[in-house]
Amino acid sequence: MADLEDRISESQKMGMQIVKESDDDRLMTLSVGPQHPGSGHFRFIVKLDGDYIVHCDPDPGYVHRGEEKMTEYRNFIQNIPHLERPVIHDSTNITYSYSLAVEELTGIEVPRRGQFIRAIASELNRQVYTLYWLAIYGIFLGHSTMFMWPTGDRELFIDLLEALTGARVTHAFNIPGGVRNDVPDGFKDRCLRQITYYEKRLKEYEDIFYNNPLVRQRTEGVGILTKEDAIRLGVTGSVLRASGVPYDIRKAEPYDVYNEIDFKVQYMKTADSFARAYVPFLDMRESCHILRQLLDKMPEAGEVRAKLQANPRGPPGEAYRRVESGRGALGYYIISDGTPKPYRVKISVGSFRNMLALPHLLVGAKMGDMPVIYWALNYWPVEADR
Amino acid sequence: MTSSTSSSPPSSSSSHSPSPSFPPKSHTPATTAAGFIKAIESGSKHLLIKRFTLRYPEQKLKFVGDGYQFDPKRAVGIAGLRGRHILYHDKCTGCQLCAITCEGIAEAxxxxxxxEQWKHNKKAIMPQxxxxxxxxCGLCVDACPFYALFMTNDYELASFTKEHLIYTPAQLAIKPKYSGDVEIKIDDHGASHHG
Known part of the structure; x- marks a missing residue:
């Protein structure tokens, strides 16, 4: 019997929850996920006292694919198509920081036009991701118009990216040394026309969703994450900015051409679910300004890609670079031992860090508020599991 | 990482004095009605606007160019859709670089x-x-040093059996017929598709 007790306390130390038979029948244990769309491919176990959540235990790992281990068997270029699988909706951003880190390792200089093109692709992809997230947030609040509109407008951005990169979702566009191909003819005009149209649409989004009294009542004051808690829990991206911390990697440590772009870090101080839902929207609007400037400042002609040897390799060393993705800081830590294949790759993703705030926010909330809090965290389970 | 830098706003962003973006004030009962009216108005406007849904099998999108290709002069890709490949038998030397590239990616x-007997392809092997x-991903196109392998606009590859998905060199040599001519038109009224 002592053995069993030991094992239980050992498991509890590892964070597992043991429900003994003698526990009060008051509490109901509920497993949310992992196969229900209500949680993505992610499970969290909640204990309910009536309608209130008294305990929450996130259990990531359902879609763990061993991306980090897979990188050790492929060379720096072959790694690109599989590294974008964790977030296919934001695939330019997830390969962006990888490219930056490999360029630092191998000492490749990216041509200026290439830097602009990949910044444009990354901003377009941020729109695609955020629209997809907004659609899901809308439908989980029961607002089906907010599912249809962003899904439709996202299609126009996908068409743009398709013209630019050749693929609709998984672009494999960034490559160490620049981008795969130059922009097609007439891309700039098409892009600008689309942004003008899209900014008009954003106003309508605000009318029908963000300023809708029903949505406001549903989200305001739900799931407060104070500034101190946000910093202590280490959240990132829109969740951090919604808690009143104006921190954006594009501003704090500018990469490529972002130091030439004039933009504001969007943040809010209300720190509730509404703020967490509104900050990505403000980011989309700011991203339109960034896109206009990028298209304006892009050199008319020039190389887009540095010449690579067949198996790019650098001296032994390590590099860490990060970018601001749709979900926050996305960093790659790469150790190279001088061979064409990386020795170790560590992917640091925003989703996983935002997930750590989930138990903090859910405990004390009503079960009905769960989707409002959970989806506002901008959490992408597949990315968190890698 | 965030905790070390975010206790005070980062210095680089303080130069343009960021101000938090405040949403419109919470709805008091008087503005609640206005909020509802505005929401309904912005939605009902769309009853009169043409939808931009692409009626796919009848309509097909027009793509940029003939597919993803590789420019021998500049040594970069040419923008285009990455659909089914096309293999030029008169250029392929059987060097296997496409297969070696694909080994770590999809093993396809x-x-x-x-x-066939070609002078430049003594081994008489070609990719399947x-x-x-x-x-x-198109990295095989980037890898081909003889510009024998490109991609085309053909993306309708569905078949009833797995065997039909395997394209032999002879099948890959056929130039696909793709007749997409619908373009998205964005104007003041919104987005729509035009044939």
Whole structure:
């Protein structure tokens, strides 16, 4: 019997929850996920006292694919198509920081036009991701118009990216040394026309969703994450900015051409679910300004890609670079031992860090508020599991 | 990482004095009605606007160019859709670089023996592509040093059996017919598709 007790306390130390038979029948244990769309491919176990959540235990790992281990068997270029699988909706951003880190390792200089093109692709992809997230947030609040509109407008951005990169979702566009191909003819005009149209649409989004009294009542004051808690829990991206911390990697440590772009870090101080839902929207609007400037400042002609040897390799060393993705800081830590294949790759993703705030926010909330809090965290389970 | 820097706003962003973006004030009962009216108005406007849904099998999108290709002069890709490949038999030397590239990605390309006799292809082997595995990344096109392998606009590859997804060198040599001519038109009224 002592053995069993030991094992239980050992498991509890590892964070597992043991429900003994003698526990009060008051509490109901509920497993949310992992196969229900209500949680993505992610499970969290909640204990309910009536309608209130008294305990929450996130259990990531359902879609763990061993991306980090897979990188050790492929060379720096072959790694690109599989590294974008964790977030296919934001695939330019997830390969962006990888490219930056490999360029630092191998000492490749990216041509200026290439830097602009990949910044444009990354901003377009941020729109695609955020629209997809907004659609899901809308439908989980029961607002089906907010599912249809962003899904439709996202299609126009996908068409743009398709013209630019050749693929609709998984672009494999960034490559160490620049981008795969130059922009097609007439891309700039098409892009600008689309942004003008899209900014008009954003106003309508605000009318029908963000300023809708029903949505406001549903989200305001739900799931407060104070500034101190946000910093202590280490959240990132829109969740951090919604808690009143104006921190954006594009501003704090500018990469490529972002130091030439004039933009504001969007943040809010209300720190509730509404703020967490509104900050990505403000980011989309700011991203339109960034896109206009990028298209304006892009050199008319020039190389887009540095010449690579067949198996790019650098001296032994390590590099860490990060970018601001749709979900926050996305960093790659790469150790190279001088061979064409990386020795170790560590992917640091925003989703996983935002997930750590989930138990903090859910405990004390009503079960009905769960989707409002959970989806506002901008959490992408597949990315968190890698 | 965030905790070390975010206790005070980062210095680089303080130069333009960021101010938090405040949403419109909370709705008091008087503005609640206005909020509802505005929401309904912005939605009902769309009853009169044409939808931009692409009626796919009848309508097909027009793409940029003939597909993803590689420019021998600049040594970069040419923008285009990455659909099914096209293989030029008169250029392929059977060097296997496409298959070697694909080894670490999808393992979709295998080299098979062909009956044709070419002076430049003594081994008489050419790539055969399994579209059940291909991820359409196009890195094989980048790898081909003889510009023999390009991609086309053909993306309708569905079949009833797995065997039909494997395209032999002879099948890959056929130039697909793709007749997409619908373009998205964005104007003041919104987005729509035009044939």
């Amino acid at each position: 390309i295998g080299m098979v023996r062909v009956d 592509i399994d579209y059940g595995k291909c991820v359409f």
